[in-house]
Amino acid sequence: MTDLYTPFLEATRNVFHLMLDISNISDQPAECLGNEEELDVSIGFTGDLKGEVIYRLPHQTSLGIVTIMSGMEFDTVDEFVISAISEIANIISGNVLTMLAEKDLTCDILPPVLKSQDGGEDYEFRNNILITSEIGEVCLDIRLEPAK
Template structure:
């Protein structure tokens, strides 16, 4: 099975550099992410891989990303912040689909949805990545099953 960690890290690095002019993006494998106030956005995947990636951002990271992207200051999670973070997650996931196509995997993404942390479904392919930037950390919980 394809390594999923690297495509997600590469796509996140590319999108953050293009959209937010962040050049200090690094990643490392992660086991857990614990933050009292976080914004979780899920992007579903269908096709050769079925499942989702959950983008978990501490509120301060979400504010930093949205402030940088919009030029406006935010200090609470509102509809604008949620929409902007969802769009960033959507763009990263779209880039991942393109990278996976280069590895002969055909996938599509579903619209972003707000998510509450859960561990309901079993996944055979699990990896996680903590992406660190000057604006804060973003945790990617990547969980898939092979497509039917």
């Protein structure tokens, strides 16, 4: 199967750099464990690949990102923060689609939805990327497989 780690990492780096002016980003494979102090936004994938990617952000990371984006301070994760983080997840996923198209994979994404912890369905490609930056950590829980 096509390398999916790299497109997600590069798309996240590009969006963080362009939208948030954050360029010092490191990554590592990691186990993304959910908790209550976390915002989980799921972007569904359809087409040649199906499944979802869950963007897991600690509340402090979410608040920091939205503060940079809006220029306003936030101290709680409210509807505005959720909407802004959902849009970031959407933009990253859209960038991934462009990279996958260069590898002859045609996919589309579904609108972002809040995700709660669930059981672990089996996916051919299941990977977690922990991205660390000055604003905090973001975990991408990638759950994709070829469409049958």
